[in-house]
Amino acid sequence: MKLDRNGLRERSAWEAAGYRLPAFDRDRMAEETRRRPVWIHFGAGNIFRAFQAALMQRLLETGRSAAGLIVAEGFDEEIIEKVYRPHDNYSILATLKGDGLIEKTVIGSIAESLLLDSGRETDFLRLQEIFRAPSLQMASFTITEKGYSLTDGQGGLLPAVAEDAQAGPLHPQSYLGKVCALLYERYRSGAAPLSLVSMDNCSHNGDKLKEAVSFFAKAWTEGHTAEAGFLDYVNDPRRLSFPWTMIDKITPRPDPQVEKLLAGDGVEDMAAVVTARGTWTAPFVNAEECQYLVIEDAFPNGRPPLEDVGVLFASRETVDSAEKMKVCTCLNPLHTALAVFGCLLGYHRISEEMKNPALCGLVRRIGWQEGLPAAADPGILNPQRFLDEVLTKRLPNPFLPDTPQRIATDTSQKLPIRFGETIKTYLSSGHLRAEELEGIPLALAGWLRYLMGIDDAGQPFAVSPDPLLDTLTPLLAGVRLGGSFDVAGVTAPILRRRDIFGVDLTATVIGEKVNAFFARMTTKKGAVAELLEQLYGGRA
Numbered sequence: 001m002k003l004d005r006n007g008l009r010e011r012s013a014w015e016a017a018g019y020r021l022p023a024f025d026r027d028r029m030a031e032e033t034r035r036r037p038v039w040i041h042f043g044a045g046n047i048f049r050a051f052q053a054a055l056m057q058r059l060l061e062t063g064r065s066a067a068g069l070i071v072a073e074g075f076d077e078e079i080i081e082k083v084y085r086p087h088d089n090y091s092i093l094a095t096l097k098g099d100g101l102i103e104k105t106v107i108g109s110i111a112e113s114l115l116l117d118s119g120r121e122t123d124f125l126r127l128q129e130i131f132r133a134p135s136l137q138m139a140s141f142t143i144t145e146k147g148y149s150l151t152d153g154q155g156g157l158l159p160a161v162a163e164d165a166q167a168g169p170l171h172p173q174s175y176l177g178k179v180c181a182l183l184y185e186r187y188r189s190g191a192a193p194l195s196l197v198s199m200d201n202c203s204h205n206g207d208k209l210k211e212a213v214s215f216f217a218k219a220w221t222e223g224h225t226a227e228a229g230f231l232d233y234v235n236d237p238r239r240l241s242f243p244w245t246m247i248d249k250i251t252p253r254p255d256p257q258v259e260k261l262l263a264g265d266g267v268e269d270m271a272a273v274v275t276a277r278g279t280w281t282a283p284f285v286n287a288e289e290c291q292y293l294v295i296e297d298a299f300p301n302g303r304p305p306l307e308d309v310g311v312l313f314a315s316r317e318t319v320d321s322a323e324k325m326k327v328c329t330c331l332n333p334l335h336t337a338l339a340v341f342g343c344l345l346g347y348h349r350i351s352e353e354m355k356n357p358a359l360c361g362l363v364r365r366i367g368w369q370e371g372l373p374a375a376a377d378p379g380i381l382n383p384q385r386f387l388d389e390v391l392t393k394r395l396p397n398p399f400l401p402d403t404p405q406r407i408a409t410d411t412s413q414k415l416p417i418r419f420g421e422t423i424k425t426y427l428s429s430g431h432l433r434a435e436e437l438e439g440i441p442l443a444l445a446g447w448l449r450y451l452m453g454i455d456d457a458g459q460p461f462a463v464s465p466d467p468l469l470d471t472l473t474p475l476l477a478g479v480r481l482g483g484s485f486d487v488a489g490v491t492a493p494i495l496r497r498r499d500i501f502g503v504d505l506t507a508t509v510i511g512e513k514v515n516a517f518f519a520r521m522t523t524k525k526g527a528v529a530e531l532l533e534q535l536y537g538g539r540a
Contacts, residue, residue, distance in 0.1 A: 001266045003283055005088045008106065017265040019092075022108035024060040033067040033111035036135040039304055040127075042116065042179065043142035044073035044080060045279070047251040049091045049107060050287035052140065052199070057109040058309040065304055068109045070130060074116030074175045075143065078275035083283055084113040092267070092284040094258045096399045102261065103289075116178050118171045131182040132189040137301045139179075140197040141209065142247075145413040146467055147175060147200070148208040150215060153471040165216060168225025176209075180216035183240070187230050193239045193300035199247045199293070203327060203417040204320070206242035206296065210234075213242075243296035244316055246323035248331065250290075250394065254282035255401035278465065280406075288400050290389070294322045294380065312380055321378035328421040329371030330387040334363040334395065335407050336418050337443040340450040342404025343461060344528050350404060354396040358529075361536030365439035367391060373432060374425040408464040411447060412472065412500050419444060420502025423510060427503065435509045442535070444501070444510075445517035448491060449528060452476050456528040468500075479522055487519045 001013055008014065014021055041052055048071065059065035071089075073080050083091075089110040095103040115123045130136060141147070150161045157165070164177035172178045179196075186192060196213065198205035217234040220226035234240055254272040262270045262284055272282040295306075297313040307313055314322075326332065338353050341362070345353075353359045367387050375383045394400075419440055426434040451473055455461045458481055463469060475493050479485055488506075495505040495514060505511035521528045 002268050003087045003090050003092065003106070003270075005090075007268075008090065008108075013266070014106065017267075018104055019265075020103070020105045022057060022061070022106060024108075026108050029060060029066065029068045029109075030111045033070060036067055037070055037130045037133050038065070038067045038135055039138045039140070040070040040072060040130055040136065041140045041142070042072050042074060043144075043147075044071045044084065044113065045142060046253070046281065046285045046287070047247075047249060048142050049110075050093055050251045050285040051247070051249050051291060051293070052142075053091070053107050053109050054093055054105070055293075055306060055309045055311065056304070057105075057107055059304060059306070060109055062308070064308055067135075068111040070112045070114065071110055072114045072116045072127060074178060075147070076275050076277045076279045077115050077117065078273065078277070079279060079281050080113045080115055082273050082275070083281050084110070086269070087283050089113050090283075092262060092270075094262070094284055094286040095289050096258075096286055096397070096401075097289050098393055098397050098399065100399050102258070102399075104262075104265075116175070118173070118178055118181070127182055128185045131186040134190065134192040136186075136192070136194060137299065137303050138195045138197055140199050142199050143175065144200060144410065145202040146410055148198070148202075148205075148212050149413075149467070150174075150176070150212055153468045165219035166223065168220050168223065169216075170225075176212040177216055180213050180220075183213065183217075183234070184220070184226055184230055187233045188227070191229075191233050191239060193241075195241045195243060195299045195301065195303065197243050197245060197295065199245050201247060201327065201332070202414075203323060203421065204244055206244040210242035237298070238300055241298040241300055243298045244319045244323065245296065246292065246294040246319055246326055248290075248292040248326055249287060250400060250402055251285060251287040252400065252402040253280040253406055254284060255286045257401065258284060258286045286401065288394060288397065290394055292322075292326070292381070294319050294378070314378075314380060318378050318380060321376035322381055324376040324421060325378055325381065325383050325386065327417050329375040330367060330383055331390050332414070332418045333366055333371060333422070333440070333443070334390065336411060336414060337363055337366055337439070337446065338395070339404040339407035340411070340443065340446040341528065341532070343408055343450055343464075344446065344456050346455060346457070348403055348405070350402045350407070351396055351398045351400060353404065358532035358536045362439055362442065362532060363395070364391060365536065366443065370437055370439050371422060374422045374429075405462075405464055408450070410466050411450075411464075412466050412468040415444070415447070415500050416502045423505075423508075424502055427508060437510060437513070438535070441510050441513035442517050442531075444505075445514045445521060446528070448476065448494065448514070448518050449521045452479060452522075454481065456526055458525040481522055481527070482524050483522075487515045491515055491518060
């Protein structure tokens with residue numbers, strides 16, 4: 001069985017193997033999408049195919065949408081060239097349930113896959129055509145936290161950003177410079193309204209997207225490379241909106257066991273691909289069943305009826321509360337703690353870590369005792385039930401092949417939200433006491449220990465990619481297990497960085513605790529496991 005247009009004509013073979021196939025006229029959907037595009041998504045990664053594309057499939061199958069999705073990839077062209085196009089934009093969603101059952105769905109809602117590259121004339125002309133269409137209601141994004149950054153680790157503009165700011169919208173090179181150039185095309189073609197919806201897992205994601213777009217619009221209008229009214233268009237919420245969102249779905253790298261299962265069913269060419277840029281991708285996506293998406297209801301040109309397939313639309317204040325509950329207290333801080341300690345202790349599955357009483361005790365401490373008292377209650381989601389689901393069902397799911405190494409990617413970009421917001425709450429609260437925090441300082445100390453690139457057994461390991469590695473790791477280069485060093489002197493250049501922690505930790509009791517824990521974890525081989533056992537071994 002081949003996953004492409006011709007192969008899927010053999011519906012009976014696919015259905016006999018247990019696959020749920022698209023139940024709509026795909027040719028008609030593709031034609032309607034080309035004629036009247038409604039939704040384009042930037043970021044062709046795993047979560048897009050597992051979540052947004054699956055949502056659109058349900059809308060198509062129930063007749064709530066005639067047009068499908070368009071996806072554009074601007075970071076790693078191999079995803080499109082090696083996975084999307086060889087399979088005619090079809091993919092397989094393997095939903096990994098807690099009881100071991102795997103639900104297999106062929107996703108066919110993607111009408112077009114394009115490269116966001118101003119040097120690819122055919123693709124970029126098509127993107128311009130899409131952005132000129134008055135029917136376009138939404139451009140959404142999953143490009144990771146660092147995708148919105150315009151600066152490097154030293155605070156200077158990234159070279160491509162600086163070049164685009166000066167050169168204007170004609171041949172942009174940076175990711176968001178190219179997006180802004182497409183918006184300029186829309187502006188020049190009638191300035192139709194549009195919603196730009198960041199669905200990335202970061203706080204106030206809509207603002208991050210707006211800040212980046214506004215940067216280019218301001219630079220171009222002031223530099224007279226764009227019409228003066230373009231900046232007004234970008235800043236007018238009646239024409240361009242940047243809603244906040246909260247998204248939650250664990251989508252690990254392609255799992256070899258899932259690949260083997262699909263091949264055993266007779267599906268051909270399912271091998272995973274690791275691109276030259278280090279992206280893990282495959283013609284299939286494996287993901288957990290649980291998912292949440294809360295979106296600020298701000299759509300000046302209308303929107304697809306996503307509320308009919310489980311998306312929650314709410315006010316900005318409610319989205320903010322839901323995002324803070326999840327990202328700052330009830331899931332993401334737990335994930336990051338497990339990531340750094342999992343790498344140090346040699347784990348390769350989050351679910352295996354949850355069998356370790358000390359690690360389980362640590363994340364329970366961070367979640368129940370330290371995070372939940374500072375958690376916002378969004379009303380539409382219950383924090384206690386959400387956290388209980390995370391700790392008892394989602395993280396321990398043995399059939400979800402998520403790795404600490406994946407989650408540890410870009411940790412420096414995640415800490416301000418995953419821990420920094422809670423730290424600020426404790427420092428400013430009249431009833432929460434920062435000196436009582438223990439799990440959070442331990443997790444931050446664990447990250448410093450992780451940056452050494454030496455595991456708890458004293459062996460080197462590969463630190464996951466992070467845009468600040470070249471800045472941070474040299475600061476710890478002189479630390480040796482069992483050696484003596486000035487702990488505060490070594491850590492101060494890192495702990496004082498507000499861009500990483502949200503506050504200057506060197507001026508707080510939390511910084512003192514981080515230093516004390518870091519010192520204990522560097523005394524000898526096995527010190528990390530020993531400290532965790534002493535603190536939490538009997539608390540799981």
